[in-house]
Amino acid sequence: MxxxxxxxxxxxxxxxxxxxxxxxxxxxxxxxxxxxxxxxxxxxxxxxxxxxxxxxxxxxxxxxxxxxxxxxxxxxxxxxxxxxxxxxxxxxxxxxxxLAISHVTVEYEGHTAHAGLCPWEGQNALDAAVLAYNNVSLLRQQIKPTHRVQGVFEGKYWNPGFIPDHAIMRWLVRAPTTAEMEDTRKRIIACFELVFNIDNPLIKRRHPFFRGAAIASGCKVKVTVGSTCNExxxxxxxxxxxxxxxxxxxxxxxxxxxxxxxxxxxxxxxxxxxxxxxxxxxxxxxxxxxxxxxxxxxxxxxxxxxxxxxxxxxxxxxxxxxxxxxxxxxxxxxxxxxxxxxxx
Missing domain, CATH: 3.40.630.10 (Zn peptidases)
Incomplete structure (x- = not known):
């Protein structure tokens, strides 16, 4: 050889x-x-x-x-x-x-409005991101202790005087093997998408909380799976x-x-x-x-x-x-x- x-x-x-x-x-x-x-x-x-x-x-x-x-x-x-x-x-x-790791970026797009005059006309992208974050937080009790999920918020021109129309979240999903990480990542991504996708039958049949979150936010979402490192x-x-x-x-x-x-x-x-x-x-x-x-x-x-x-x-x-x-x-x-x- x-x-x-x-x-x-x-x-x-x-x-x-x-x-x-x-x-x-x-x-x-x-x-x-x-x-x-x-x-x-x-x-x-x-x-x-x-x-x-x-x-x-x-x-x-x-x-x-x-x-x-x-x-x-x-x-x-x-x-x-x-x-x-x-x-x-x-x-x-x-x-x-x-740990194997995957980078995931989530972007929510809503509609801005004056926070005092007509907030009901807005679609709050930050609210959508917060709801998604809370969904992941609730999911953590159902994932293995050897797995890791961390996320942060990013936004430009946020001001309490108007409804944020754009929010970004950056997430890291880790697990002992690449296969385990990919399975957990699917569950995490579902937390992001359930925030807005009220047509998802899973929401209609089993998760009224998520359906309420979808109605509350009314935002569009884009999920991008970035770089992945194997264990x-x-x-x-x-x-x-x-x-x-x-x-x-x-x-x-x-x-x-x-x-x-x-x-x-x-x-x-x-x-x-x-x-x-x-x-x-x-x-x-x-x-x-x-x-x-x-x-x-x-x-x-x-x-x-x-x-x-x-x-x-x-x-x-x-x-x-x-x-x-x-x-x-x-x-x-x-x-x-x-x-x-x-x-x-």
Whole structure:
């Protein structure tokens, strides 16, 4: 089985307003460190193989890794590796997956009117959005605790002096697998559409509350399903090798890194090629997890950089095993094919 190359990923984005609150600065230096180490090993030991360092933008909703894959950036890769920091005790490394995620945008169009003179002539788009939000809130008690649904309102030129004729809602729907996420997303979208669609037989027969909401709002709705990230499919052979490396060099792996509920476009890459995405812990203040200012501070600390280098060395060792051990490479490919069967 011919090998082409092993790639390590360095993400290159930050969060508006709070900077590296997801620790992508550490992911960036991890990819560089691993690639330099692997390159030196290949040159010094005359190893036949290729090392690829892939800089990827826009993980936070932009699907940067997916766009690069579609443009051929992964064509010379057999295996893709990266890591990600999260909150937890020092030296924790785990191989948990992530949540699949879908972005959904909802737009309500109504009709404006003077709020004092003739509000009855308006069709309140904000009311429609609020009703939809409440519908989702009621639905939450019927979805699994492993699923996540969050939404926010957006609007322009809103003023209590007139009836809002346009409202936008942006939603994220997450679940442990893509199939589960898609099922939950259907139920969430029904909450948006039931607000206005009084001809829906489901409303007429079973949900008078929704029918009342439809009559009250009288608005039109547009639902757009945006980008989707799959859950990470951790390659078992690669994961077992990482655990073995960590055990021999640093002691047993501690799986206390708390980042299970997050999502990443690396999940999409793990669907199309063998991939490994360990999480590693960095010490943070209480309440200072990912996407908080506290994590921004933690991600720039010396102890966090030390933790990053530990997992980077382990990833380098895993990558070199792929390049130097034909049997192991077969096992990695076989594990990927077996996982494809399991996920259907």
């Amino acid at each position: 011919d090998r082409e190359g092993v790639s390590w990923v360095s993400t290159m984005d930050a969060l508006p307003g709070i900077g590296h609150a997801c620790g992508h600065n550490l992911i960036g230096i991890s990819g560089v460190a691993v690639a330099l180490a692997a390159k030196a090993a290949i040159e010094n030991l005359n190893i036949d193989g290729k090392v690829i360092l892939l800089g990827t933008p826009a993980e936070e909703g932009g699907l940067g890794k997916v766009l690069l894959y579609e443009k051929g950036a992964h064509d010379e890769m057999d295996v893709c590796l990266m890591c990600h920091p999260g909150p937890g005790p020092r030296h924790s490394i785990d191989l948990n997956s992530s 990470i499919r951790q390659n078992k052979a690669l994961g077992d090798e990482l655990a073995d490396v960590v055990l021999k060099r640093y002691g047993a792996m501690d799986d206390n890194c708390d980042i299970m509920g997050a999502s990443t476009d690396f999940g999409n890459i793990s669907y199309v090629m063998p991939g490994l995405h360990p999480s590693f812990s960095i010490p943070t203040v209480p309440g200072g997890g990912n996407h908080t200012p506290g994590f921004t501070e933690a991600a720039r600390s010396e102890v966090s950089h030390d933790a990053c280098l530990v997992v980077s060395k382990a990833l380098a060792a895993v990558g070199m095993r792929v390049l130097t051990d034909e049997t192991f490479f077969h096992n990695v490919k076989d594990a990927f094919e077996e996982d494809k069967k399991q996920r259907g």
